[in-house]
Amino acid sequence: MKPYVIRRIVGRVFFYLSVFALISPALLVFLWMLSLSLKNEVDNMAFPPVFIPNPPTLDNFIDVFAKNDFLTYTYNSVVVSFTATGLALLFGVPAGFGIAKAKAARAAALIMIARVTPGLSYLIPLFLLFQWLGLTGTLTPIIITHLVITVPIVVWVMIGFFEGLPNELEEAALVDGATIWQAFRHIALPLARPGIVVATILSFIFSWNNFIFGVVLAGRETRTLPVAVYNVLTFEQVSWGPLAAAALLVTAPVLILTLLMQKEIVAGLTAGGVKGG
Amino acid sequence: MSVSARMGESAPAGGLGLRGRNYARQYWPFVVPAGFIVAAVIVFPWVFTLYMSVHEWHIGGGVTWAGLANYQRLLTDDRFQYAVLRTLYFTSLAVLLPMVLGIAAAVCFHRNFPLRGIARTIFILPMMATPVAIALVWTMMFHPQLGVLNYLLTSVGLPPSSWSYDASTVIPTLVLVETWQWTPLVMLIVLGGLASLPTDPYEAARLDGASGWQMFRHISLPLVWPHIIVALVIRTIDALKAFDLIFVISNGGPGTASETLNIYLYLEAFSFYDMGYASALVVVFFVIILLISLVLFGMRQRAY
Incomplete structure (x- = not known):
């Protein structure tokens, strides 16, 4: 050769x-x-460790559901992440449009500073506020704090997408007498659908994964899944099998979403470097 | 406009087309609803934190004006100062390793090869996975007697480590997990930079007989530099703010061996309920983060 x-x-x-x-x-x-x-x-507990389960058993998963209120926590997580993402889209998509079109660099900078701020610095004032309002013990405070994560992600991703759209179509519509709202609703919004998909996925994932807000604000009944896995399972001296099973259940939706939507996720993260919390 | 442009470079003037500058105002109604939310959950906490930081404020106790006493206390608080040092130690390692590996990975994934899509997806799974969940799995892997990592170490003839269970090894151990989790983000940002490179300079260089390394060093690196800086800033901020992994794996321990600023802050606020002092900590922490990010951003102005 x-x-x-x-x-x-x-x-x-x-x-x-x-x-x-x-x-x-x-x-x-x-x-x-x-x-x-x-x-x-x-x-x-064997040493040297057993690598391949033989025979594999689902007992750990059954255990997780039988011994804990795992369904409640799942329900909490679903409600919190969907609501926080939905609200963020409702408010964040128009805001991204407005900021992109008005070239409001300062508003964009504010969103960036929100990204820089440590999560705990939101938590202390909001914790006191929720105590004062008597909201602790419901899912509302958790949803509200998750807006701290989801709104900046949605706005940030959407600014990028609306800036990338050509102006000509909208301008033509405006010249033909459409209002700005109509131009947004019927022209910009349909064109920005891929951006909305990206924003939704990222915002959902980072809300789902969030731990720090829940660990402070959640009561016994309002724990989200990450908090539940940490609080309930580790403190009750649970053995490794159920703990790993619970950890897998918590993160499985996110992993599956990543595998299915990898192209959108890569696009969103490459452009924005967004991450919540 | 790319994000890197939005993050500091001056925006190109004009581009408003036939509507002109005054029309910008018409877009504000789109921003106002979100503005209320941002004001309530983001700006209000900032202002309230500043207010609390100049008060003596214990949960269950009263609120009294304290002036700068909380800040003065920081100057004599050993625990705070060690926390700062630990945070800087953790951050420098948790930035350096993911940056080096992330850039190397981006160069790899920039090349076309079979199964690249699935390989890239597997590579980014750590950063998408729920931090608490993977922190628990790592904790089990770190177990000194039963953990799989010590088994692997000893089976290749290396001495076992006490990982997160010993004060001298806990921070490098946490850096290992942080690197495992966040190298993908660096990779993605740098990969985005590589993907946007023009192809002409490479063709010209190849005709002139440049080697692969020369092309990387003199063409790719200068062009990708802004993206590397963005990745560097984001990684640094995230490493400074690291919480979930440390909280779950070591909870600041053993003793206070891995008590970073964020963990100390959490304890002051939600274990000792000293909200005034914790708020002063938050303010100082925020200033540290902001200063470091500004310094790093200054690097992008540097002519390469």
């Missing part, structure tokens, strides 16, 4: 090895999570 052929083969092998090295940490942690959740307690 000619030297340059060998070099190319070596280069290609090296390249695939690096790709493998890059993705294996992610893969291994999730596979280990799956393995822990499908093994019985004896195998989970």
Whole structure:
């Protein structure tokens, strides 16, 4: 073989090895999570560890639902994330349009500062406010605090999308006598649908994942899933199997969403570098 | 306009087309409803935090004017100062490693290869997964006696580590998880930069006989530099603010060995219920974050 052929083969092998090295940490942690959740307690506590569940068992998952109020927590998480995302879309999409069209750089900067601020700095004042209003113990405070995450994500993503849209169609409509509202409703909004999809997914995921707001504000009955997994399961000395099963249940919707919508998620994150909390 | 442009570069003038500048005002009705929400849940907390930080405010106790006493207390609070040092230590590592790995990964994923889509999706799963859930799994993996990581270490002949269970190893351990989780975000931002590169300079360079490394060093790197800075700023802010992973894996321990500013802040506010002092901490923390981000942003002005 000619030297340059060998070099190319070596280069290609090296390249695939690096790709493998890059993705294996992610893969291994999730596979280990799956393995822990499908093994019985004896195998989970075995040393050296048992890697492949044999036979796999669903007892851990049954355990999670039987011993905890997991359905309530799931319901809480669903209500909180959907409401916070819905409200953020309702208010954030028009705002993104307005900011993009008015070239309001200062309003955009405000959204950026919101991204910089640590989550706890919202939590202390809002915690006191909710206590004063007597709202603690309901889902309302949790939904309201999740707006801190979802509104900036939606506005930020939508500014980017509306800025990327061509102005000509809207201007033609305005010249033909449409109001700005009509131009938004019938021209900009349909064109920005891919942006709305991206904003919805990201806002939902980061609301779903949020832990810090719930851990402070949630009462026994209003825990969201991440808080429940942390509070209930770890403090009751639960063994590893059910804990891994619960962790998997909490994060599974997000992982599945990521796998299904990877193109949209990559587009949104690449453009915005958004992350909540 | 890209985000990097929105994050600091001056916006191009004009572009308002036939409607002119005054029409900008007509768009404000679209912003006002969201403006109310932002005012209520974002701006109000900022102002209220400032107000609280100059008051003595314990939950269950009264509220009295304290002037700058809370801030003065910071100067003599050892626990705060150690927390600052720990935060800087954690942040510098939790920025450096994801940046290096993220840029390398972006270069890899920029190339076309079979199954690139699925490989990239697997690669970004850590940053999408629920932090609490993966923190719990890592905690189980870190277990000194039963954890899978020590088994792997010893089976290749390395000494076992006490991971998050020992004061000397807890911060590097947390950095490991943080790197695992957030390298993908750096990768995505830099990948976005690489994807927007023009192809002509490469063709010209290749004709002139430039090597792959030379092209990366003299064409890709300068062009992608603004994206790298954006990734750097975002990563730094996130590392400074890191909470979930530390809270779940070590809860600031053992002792106070991993008590970063954010964790200390949480304790002051929601374990000791000292809201005035916690608010002063928040203000200082926010100023630190803002200063560091501004300094980093200054780097983008640097001629490469």
